[in-house]
Structure formats: structure tokens, C-alpha cells
Amino acid sequence: DTGVSQDPRHKITKRGQNVTFRCDPISEHNRLYWYRQTLGQGPEFLTYFQNEAQLEKSRLLSDRFSAERPKGSFSTLEIQRTEQGDSAMYLCASSRRLDTDTQYFGPGTRLTVL
Amino acid sequence: SQKIEQNSEALNIQEGKTATLTCNYTNYSPAYLQWYRQDPGRGPVFLLLIRENEKEKRKERLKVTFDTTLKQSLFHITASQPADSATYLCALGMEYGNKLVFGAGTILRVKS
Numbered sequence: 200d201t202g203v204s205q206d207p208r209h210k211i212t213k214r215g216q217n218v219t220f221r222c223d224p225i226s227e228h229n230r231l232y233w234y235r236q237t238l239g240q241g242p243e244f245l246t247y248f249q250n251e252a253q254l255e256k257s258r259l260l261s262d263r264f265s266a267e268r269p270k271g272s273f274s275t276l277e278i279q280r281t282e283q284g285d286s287a288m289y290l291c292a293s294s295r296r297l298d299t300d301t302q303y304f305g306p307g308t309r310l311t312v313l
Numbered sequence: 314s315q316k317i318e319q320n321s322e323a324l325n326i327q328e329g330k331t332a333t334l335t336c337n338y339t340n341y342s343p344a345y346l347q348w349y350r351q352d353p354g355r356g357p358v359f360l361l362l363i364r365e366n367e368k369e370k371r372k373e374r375l376k377v378t379f380d381t382t383l384k385q386s387l388f389h390i391t392a393s394q395p396a397d398s399a400t401y402l403c404a405l406g407m408e409y410g411n412k413l414v415f416g417a418g419t420i421l422r423v424k425s
Contacts, residue, residue, distance in 0.1 A: 230410055241402050241415030255412065290356050300345055300409045304356035
């Protein structure tokens, strides 16, 4: 396994701009999760996919947030009209079909909204 | 309300001692509990998983206990080393394959 990868690692944007993050899960992991983490807090669940189907979305995921996993492989998380409160680390994790309780996390994308 | 509480203050210990970290939860019924390590600016790294019907799990210098009556998990690192310094996160899983609910983490500092 090469590990979960995320791109970009850092993103600085101005308030009101749109941003998109990408996550590539571990090969053959069918579940993919997005979390958000702010300083001094643990990760908070945003949404998750099984293959290409989005199975659950948190109340934290406002209408400005959208996530996709079109072919059941990589996923994108888009934030429209960014606000300063969106500044956080966005973490992606994946898990295997036969071991769906262990989630393997990527390095995260650090978003700063000015 | 639902809560997960970990040691709110940093834990400072001397190299070679055993570090014990606590995770208490309220109004959750987890099917399993996990411990992760997180270094600054990096994603969490999985360490150990313990299921609701298990009392204790060990892996090398790590040991985790799970008491569903007390609603508490203890995480032990024996013979601690400065390299063990990090933030340790407790996470509850209500259903297998579903989301995790994390505590805020405990900062561990091991001094030589």
C-alpha cells in the first residue's frame, strides 16, 4: 500500500473564492471518508463514500460543501464561497472492504482563508 | 449530551516510565474504540483497535483497555521514549465501516 495521498497539502485563498481538494485512497479501499480538524480539536466527520455512493453527510457539511467520488476511486471536496471559518485541516481516510473498521488517514490539506 | 473526554492537559513524563492516557465517553454505545497518534501538521496514524467484547489489547509497548460499564478506555505506553511524544486521539466507532467520533486528544511529552 502506498498510503492515502491528498493534494494540495496547503491552500491559501481569499474569502469568497472556491477551492477543491483531491484525495487518492489506498488502492482497492472501497470506503473513503472526509474529516475536518481545527487546532486543538479532534477530526470531525464530514461525509463518506462506499465506492461511488455517498452514504452519509454531516450537518457540518453546509450547502457550500460538495464531495464526489465519481468512479469509486479518488474523491474531491469542493468548498464554494469560502469563509474564514472554513480554515482548518481537511483530512481524508480510507478503509478496506474486509476490514472496514480501521481507517487510514492521509496527510491532510491545510486550508487558510484570508 | 454526547461527549468524549481525554486528558485536557498535556501529560509530561520521564523517559522509561509508563504513560497512561484516558478516554471517557458519555451517551455513546460504541461497537469499538480506536487509538491514533498524530504528529504536528500530519494526519492521524492508527495504533490499536479494541472491540466492545474485548477487555484488553496489546501491541509491542502499547496496551489498551476498554470498560463499557465505566465507559472508559485507558491507553498505556510502557518504557516510553522521546519519540513517543505526540498527540494521541481516542475515536469511537458506532458501526463497523461507518464514521469515527474523535476526542480532542492528549498531548504526550516524554523527556529524556
